[in-house]
Amino acid sequence: xxxxxxxxxxxxxxxxxxxxxxxxxxxxxxxxxxxxxxxxxxxxxxxxxxxxxxxxxxxxxxxxxxxxxxxxxxxxxxxxxxxxxxxxxxxxxxxxxxxxxxxxxxxxxxxxxxxxxxxxxxxxxxxxxxxxxxxxxxxxxxxxxxxxxxxx
Numbered sequence: 001x002x003x004x005x006x007x008x009x010x011x012x013x014x015x016x017x018x019x020x021x022x023x024x025x026x027x028x029x030x031x032x033x034x035x036x037x038x039x040x041x042x043x044x045x046x047x048x049x050x051x052x053x054x055x056x057x058x059x060x061x062x063x064x065x066x067x068x069x070x071x072x073x074x075x076x077x078x079x080x081x082x083x084x085x086x087x088x089x090x091x092x093x094x095x096x097x098x099x100x101x102x103x104x105x106x107x108x109x110x111x112x113x114x115x116x117x118x119x120x121x122x123x124x125x126x127x128x129x130x131x132x133x134x135x136x137x138x139x140x141x142x143x144x145x146x147x148x149x150x151x152x
Contacts, residue, residue, distance in 0.1 A: 050123040066109040068135040
């Protein structure tokens, strides 16, 4: 048997939250995933929202953001869920993701995937990259907003 990858972490955002009313995240704020489903080697910190590479090598990272289409933000038509994120290593952007829904009852999810050489001790994290509207959607029975990484 050949093992091709070792999972280092898999995280989910546990609650559906209304961004502007509950969490007024600003441009550049780090998104902390509050539910750890796997964290081998304890490389992900639930207090900082960052994964620290335990060794140098090629890693795969994926993050999925889902937005709720059932809440209108600000009272204007078409102001349902819209959210943008960046995958970061240190201060460098290595991936960008945009999730948007314009229709009632049509939730939207977007997934990004990056393969990157990462040096030991480098921090990898997800942050938001502009003002947002609506709610992040993450419900076990429906869909999940997640962040995962592993060494290849």
